[in-house]
Amino acid sequence: MSFLLTIWRACRRLGATQLGLLSAGVAFYALLAVFPAIAAVLALAGLFTEPQHVVTQLDGMSVLLPDQAADILLQQASDVAGANDDGLSLALML
Numbered sequence: 001m002s003f004l005l006t007i008w009r010a011c012r013r014l015g016a017t018q019l020g021l022l023s024a025g026v027a028f029y030a031l032l033a034v035f036p037a038i039a040a041v042l043a044l045a046g047l048f049t050e051p052q053h054v055v056t057q058l059d060g061m062s063v064l065l066p067d068q069a070a071d072i073l074l075q076q077a078s079d080v081a082g083a084n085d086d087g088l089s090l091a092l093m094l
Contacts, residue, residue, distance in 0.1 A: 035076055042080045051081035
């Protein structure tokens with residue numbers, strides 16, 4: 001019986017703290033930060049190696065993501081890697 005009481009208390013507390021709203025906000029801002037981070041990583045890696053190698057590494061790490069999210073991430077990384085090298089250098093400076 002104490003197990004059910006503990007679950008009931010946890011559910012009441014989660015509703016009061018608006019944990020769902022907080023986690024949605026964190027996910028939203030994390031999504032907004034992903035694409036500039038891809039450009040920064042590829043610009044920095046472009047100084048030492050070919051940007052296409054970074055895309056290959058991201059492809060290996062994409063097993064940790066859902067399929068659709070991995071496709072979007074790899075598409076954006078491929079677009080940035082195929083961009084003009086001068087643009088990547090400018091992105092690194094900014």
